[in-house]
Structure formats: structure tokens, C-alpha cells
Amino acid sequence: MKARVIVTLKNGVLDPQGKAIEGALVSLGVNSVNGVRQGKVFDIEIGQSDAEAARETLTAACEKLLANTVIENYTIEIA
Template identity: 75%
Template sequence: MKARVTVTLKAGVLDPQGQAIEGSLASLGFAGVKGVRQGKVFDLVLDGLDAEAAKAQLTQMCEKLLANTVIENYAIEILA
């Protein structure tokens, strides 16, 4: 089973890297970019779990390691 975890900064948390990327896009001539927030994507391959058990385990992984829940949100997708 494959799963994808997406970790993003919570609203209101300053993202200087996103701002730098936004500035760089503007300097490349991309007009109309009103905001960039940078995040992380983790692709996981899981063995021997049904979708529900996998989701529960992925939630634990996010809470314990993959995300810093002080500043980050996470989203879990079961891909196949």
C-alpha cells in the first residue's frame, strides 16, 4: 500500500522560505502570484495493513515525528 503525507505550515506561522520563493517567481516574470507556502511531502510504502489501520498508524507517525504540530498541519492520503 502506498500513502502520501503532506505537511504544511499552519496559517499565521511566518514562512520566510515561501516568501523568498514568491519573490523569486516574481523576478522570473510570473505575475499574479499572491502567496507561496512551502511544505513537505512524504511518500510511504506500507506493508501488511488495511487502509483503516494504515491511516491510524500514519496519524501516529505524523503526531510523533513527521510533523511538528506546534507549527505544522498534516494531511494523509492512501494512494493504492
């Protein structure tokens, strides 16, 4: 079973990497970009056929390792 976890910074948390990307895009001639925030995506292959069990496994993975829940949110999509 395939799943995708997306980890993004919470609102209000500064994102200097996103700001740098925004500046680079403008200097490369890509205007009309008003804001960029970067996050992480994890494509995970789970050895469980039950979606509910897979979601529990992924929640544990996010809480323990994939996301810093002080400053980041995560969403889990199970395909």
C-alpha cells in the first residue's frame, strides 16, 4: 500500500529557505510569485493492507521522526 506524507511549516513560522527561493525566482525572471514556503514529501510503501492500520503506522512515523510537531504540520494521504 502506497502513502504520501506531506510535512509543512506551521503558519507564523519563518521560512528563510522559501524566501530565498522566492528571491531567486524573481531574479530568474519568474515574476508574479508572491510567496513560497517549502516543505517535505515522503512517499512511503507500507506493508499493511488495512488502511486504518497503515494510517496508525504513519501517524507514529510522523510523530517520532518525520515531522517536528512544534513547528510543522503533517498530512497523510493513503492511495
